[in-house]
Amino acid sequence: MSAVRHHLRTQQEFTAYLARVGEELGPNSRTEPHSMYGNLCVALVDDDGRRLIAFQPDRARSDEMRIRALLPDESPIAAPVIGVSALEPRHVAKAIRSRLYPKHADALARSHEALTAREAQRQRHEQTAALLLSAYPQAEALSDIPRQGATSVMLNLPGTSHVRAEVWPTGSTVDIQAHVTPAEAKAMLRALAVHHDRQARTP
Structure with a gap:
């Protein structure tokens, strides 16, 4: 028996579907409004505080979506994203855990390294400028x-x-x-x- 594919054509349907995905991720997950260039889109905050942005890039393919795991605003690393089919919510939740969460953890680690290096560079820059000014x-x-x-x-x-x-x-x-x-x-x-x-x- 083939898996059921959900065709989500309205914002209400999209939000309700992601709310069910959130229930599969944890009891405290919640959805929040989010806009993205007119596409169907909603934010999903999981039990650990990760902010996931689910959106439908192609309205003609209403049974497909992408989910992006956000990083800190100051991060120079691109936020990871996966594409999933709108099957049963538990299948999407499983894809988030097995595919998106590991990518998000890796991106967070690389983001921390990049921000640490940026801060060290900023301090070197300020110290050099201060040295010249004090001379x-x-x-x-x-x-x-x-x-x-x-x-x-x-x-x-x-x-x-x-x-x-x-x-x-x-x-x-x-x-x-x-x-x-x-x-x-x-x-x-x-x-x-x-x-x-x-x-x-x-x-």
Whole structure:
């Protein structure tokens, strides 16, 4: 005997069906309204607080749906999604447990790693910018940054000389633009060479 396929053609039918799926997932699961570009759509919050978005991408295939497990808003990782047929609700709940939950757990772990790395990069960036700003009392941070996520530090020297240091988003690289006299440029290059020489001699 072939499995019964439910054709869900209205939002009311779709919501009622997902409510039955929620009952299969746990006694405290609940549905909540959710909109998505005019498609039939509903949010399903399970017993563990996972927020699942069920939607029908093709109204002509009313017995098919996709279910996406949301990640934190700040996550750079794409939320996992599975496609399922609208069979009996227990079959959809089983697919969620066996296919979507493992993908969601993996995505959460990768999201945590990415957010941790992003925060470490942000701290390096701020530390580098603060280091440059503290080196010269006259230095100031600028907001007109061509590279997204970068910080530009400007040092105005006597006369028309100025140096602009752009800290890359990673905080590990700095671009230097200098409008200085030839003598000042020579002094800067000499200081840089001395620094590198000392670094090379350091065991």
